[in-house]
Amino acid sequence: LAFMKIIDRQFLETPWYGSRQMARHMQREGHRCGRHRVRRLMRLMRLVPICQEPKTSRKHPAHEICPDLLRDLPITRPDQVWCVDISAIPMRRGFLYLVAIMDWFSRKVLSWRLSNSMEAGFCVEALTEALARYGEPEIFNSDQGAQFTSTDFTDVLHDAKVKISMDGRGRWIDNRMIERLWRSLKYECVYLNACGTGSEARNGIGTWISCYNERRPHSSHGLMTPGEAYDTPPKTLKAAA
Numbered sequence: 001l002a003f004m005k006i007i008d009r010q011f012l013e014t015p016w017y018g019s020r021q022m023a024r025h026m027q028r029e030g031h032r033c034g035r036h037r038v039r040r041l042m043r044l045m046r047l048v049p050i051c052q053e054p055k056t057s058r059k060h061p062a063h064e065i066c067p068d069l070l071r072d073l074p075i076t077r078p079d080q081v082w083c084v085d086i087s088a089i090p091m092r093r094g095f096l097y098l099v100a101i102m103d104w105f106s107r108k109v110l111s112w113r114l115s116n117s118m119e120a121g122f123c124v125e126a127l128t129e130a131l132a133r134y135g136e137p138e139i140f141n142s143d144q145g146a147q148f149t150s151t152d153f154t155d156v157l158h159d160a161k162v163k164i165s166m167d168g169r170g171r172w173i174d175n176r177m178i179e180r181l182w183r184s185l186k187y188e189c190v191y192l193n194a195c196g197t198g199s200e201a202r203n204g205i206g207t208w209i210s211c212y213n214e215r216r217p218h219s220s221h222g223l224m225t226p227g228e229a230y231d232t233p234p235k236t237l238k239a240a241a
Contacts (some may be wrong), residue, residue, distance in 0.1 A: 003033050004041050005090045009153050009191070011047050012183050018049045045088040045095070046145065053151040053235055065149060069165035076107050078230045081165075082130070082137040084123070084148060085178040089114070089186075089205070099123045100207065101130045102178050104141070109181070109209050110134055114202055120150040121146035127156050140163040184212070 006029075007022060017025065019039035024028035026033045042048075060079050075081055081104040089096045099122060100112040111130040115122035149166070159162050189208040193202040213227040221229040 001088075001094060003031065003037070004045060004088070004095060006031065007038065007041055007047070007131065008045060008088060008090055008186075011042075012186060015179070016049050018189055019091045043095060047088075049068070059125065064154070065144055066154075066164040066166045068167060069163060070141055075105050077105055079135065079137045080105060080110075080143055081139045082110065083141045084127070085182070086123070086147065087144070087182045089190055090194075090199060091201060094192045094196060096120070096201055099126050099147075100178060100181065100209075101126050101201075102181065103134075103137075103226075103230055104177055106226050107177060107181070108226035108230040110214050112205070112209060114205070116198070118147065119150050120147040123147045124152050124156060127153065131156070131160055136162050137161045139163045139165050141167070151189050181212075185209075 003026070006026060010022065010025060014021075014025075014176065016163055019035050019042055022042065023033060023035040023038040026038065068211060070081065073081075082101055083104050084099065085100045086099045089098050094116075097115050097118055099115070101110045102108065103110055110133065111121040112127045113126040140157050142165075144166050147153060154164060185205070185208060189204055192202075192210060193204050195204060214225055216225055217223050218226050218229065
């Protein structure tokens with residue numbers, strides 16, 4: 001667990017580190033942790049370097065993989081594209097997994113869930129809540145992780161008549177919006193408050209996300225918060241820009 005926390009923090013600073021470079025970094029810092037152990041821990045935390053090596057993306061062989069619909073697509077309005085990702089959240093003892101669904105244009109977090117396992121159920125709950133509260137997006141984008149390619153997850157999107165897009169190999173850039181969210185969340189909330197229980201983590205993360213959505217201006221929208229950008233008609237946003 002101590003090694004996972006070190007790897008998690010360093011990966012936010014150097015997201016291009018694979019298992020070899022991460023192992024070298026840890027050994028230079030005086031930690032006895034070899035490459036194979038680092039690779040196992042990075043897989044457990046779903047950390048994939050932005051310069052991917054062949055076959056680094058772990059997908060379920062029986063699940064359908066959808067095409068990447070975002071190549072050269074301009075994102076110009078709310079609910080055009082939603083994205084999803086999972087991040088490991090370090091606790092005082094152990095880790096929890098956090099899934100978040102974000103509107104790509106406004107950067108608003110539409111729903112989120114914590115879980116102590118990587119089963120698809122908590123991802124399905126977050127997706128169902130987002131659809132119930134905000135309606136359907138045109139496109140839903142994810143990586144090729146087994147949680148997002150499972151029939152439990154994709155069936156919800158098919159039933160809602162939402163187009164499914166999945167990052168192709170080497171298309172780490174498609175996930176950059178939500179990766180920035182993880183960096184801010186961890187440095188401003190998680191690392192400052194080592195939570196001992198799931199309820200503490202849930203309350204702390206919930207408070208931070210509410211502030212992020214409703215009180216914190218996002219750099220991509222000037223003085224507007226993600227919540228305001230999501231609720232503002234696109235024509236008004238263009239006029240303000």
